Structure formats: structure tokens, C-alpha cells
Amino acid sequence: EPEVTQTPSHQVTQMGQEVILRCVPISNHLYFYWYRQILGQKVEFLVSFYNNEISEKSEIFDDQFSVERPDGSNFTLKIRSTKLEDSAMYFCASIAVGGNTGELFFGEGSRLTVL
Amino acid sequence: AQSVTQLGSHVSVSEGALVLLRCNYSSSVPPYLFWYVQYPNQGLQLLLKYTTGATLVKGINGFEAEFKKSETSFHLTKPSAHMSDAAEYFCAVSGRNNAGNMLTFGGGTRLMVKP
Numbered sequence: 276e277p278e279v280t281q282t283p284s285h286q287v288t289q290m291g292q293e294v295i296l297r298c299v300p301i302s303n304h305l306y307f308y309w310y311r312q313i314l315g316q317k318v319e320f321l322v323s324f325y326n327n328e329i330s331e332k333s334e335i336f337d338d339q340f341s342v343e344r345p346d347g348s349n350f351t352l353k354i355r356s357t358k359l360e361d362s363a364m365y366f367c368a369s370i371a372v373g374g375n376t377g378e379l380f381f382g383e384g385s386r387l388t389v390l
Numbered sequence: 391a392q393s394v395t396q397l398g399s400h401v402s403v404s405e406g407a408l409v410l411l412r413c414n415y416s417s418s419v420p421p422y423l424f425w426y427v428q429y430p431n432q433g434l435q436l437l438l439k440y441t442t443g444a445t446l447v448k449g450i451n452g453f454e455a456e457f458k459k460s461e462t463s464f465h466l467t468k469p470s471a472h473m474s475d476a477a478e479y480f481c482a483v484s485g486r487n488n489a490g491n492m493l494t495f496g497g498g499t500r501l502m503v504k505p
Contacts, residue, residue: 318495331492381434
């Protein structure tokens with residue numbers, strides 16, 4: 276069964292360092308997303324991406340964050356200069372079409388720990 | 391704008407007992423409603439969804455949920471809990487005018503099943 280894969284599963288970094296989280300969405304999907312979950316808190320929307328550009332982003336997704344689809348398979352989230360409060364589980368998701376009636380397929384998450 | 395409230399961050403039931411996980415939402419537009427489950431060290435998996443039509447929806451693993459507009463609720467139930475149901479459950483809402491599939495999640499409810 277097709278699945279969304281994310282790497283790394285866990286990354287520990289020092290505050291101020293750049294981090295890149297990688298995702299391989301399901302191959303025929305067109306819409307891609309990043310969500311995050313700070314430990315003990317809600318899963319929060321960060322950004323959606325369609326047709327090689329950001330379609331929506333939340334207040335959380337400030338200038339420290341960027342997304343990219345560098346090739347036909349990967350979808351990356353970059354945090355330019357990590358802060359302690361960036362420590363969270365980051366989930367990538369994808370869906371074949373828009374229209375918000377479908378199921379988002381989520382990856383297993385990348386846990387980021389900022390020291 | 392949408393929001394989701396899940397009453398009870400932890401719910402404990404005995405094996406074979408009824409499972410009831412509560413979800414209330416607010417939405418300025420007619421909602422689409424979802425329940426996702428997260429097993430330990432795994433991603434978010436769709437249990438069931440309400441878009442239009444029948445307000446009682448059935449999902450995987452014997453779960454069902456009923457959309458009650460008058461109560462702005464979408465509670466998740468299962469008649470008889472299994473040990474394998476132990477997981478974290480997330481209710482989510484998406485507005486019908488949101489073509490980008492952006493989900494707003496509740497805080498999650500951790501279900502524990504006692505033998």
C-alpha cells in the first residue's frame with residue numbers, strides 16, 4: 276500500500292542550527308502539507324503546497340520556515356535557525372486532489388529536538 | 391474559522407466496554423469532520439469522515455461517529471473495546487470552502503484499554 280515516508284524519524288540539533296526534514300509523498304498525489312505537534316499539544320497546520328508553490332500557510336510558518344519540492348519525489352521543510360520552541364513532531368501529509376472531502380495521508384512523523 | 395474541542399485528554403475503559411470519545415467543533419461554514427487515530431510510533435490514520443449525507447458514519451475497526459449539527463458534536467463510539475484500540479485519537483474539522491484541505495485538529499484523546 277502506498278505511504279508517505281519521512282526522514283529522519285528523530286533529529287537532535289543545537290539552537291540556531293538549520294534543519295531539513297524530508298518527506299516523500301505518495302507518487303500520484305498533488306497536494307502536500309506539513310503539520311506539527313508540540314509535545315502534549317494539538318496537531319497544528321503549518322503549510323500547504325500545490326503546483327510548486329505555497330497555497331496556504333499558518334501564522335506559525337514565519338520567515339524561519341521554508342518548503343521546497345526539489346525534484347519529482349521529495350518535499351522538504353527547512354527551519355533556518357532553530358529555536359527551542361521548534362521542538363515538536365513534524366508530520367508530512369499528501370492527497371491526490373483538492374476539495375477537502377478526501378483523506379489526508381500522513382507520514383509517521385519526524386521528531387525534532389532542539390537543545 | 392474553525393476549532394475543535396476534545397473533552398478528556400485521557401479515557402480509560404475495560405476491554406469489552408463501550409468506547410465514547412467526545413468531539414465538539416465550531417465552524418463558520420458547514421463542516422467536514424474527521425477522526426484520525428495514531429498508534430504508538432506511527433502516523434495519523436483516518437478512521438472515518440463525515441462530508442455530506444448520512445449523519446451516522448462508520449469507519450474502520452468497528453468505530454462509528456454521528457454528526458449532530460444542533461449539538462455541534464461528532465462523538466466517536468465503539469460498542470466493545472479491544473486491547474488493540476489503545477491509541478491516541480484526534481478529531482479534526484475542515485470548512486467546505488477550504489479547497490486546500492487544511493485540517494484543524496483537536497487536542498487528542500489517549501484511549502487506554504484495561505484487560
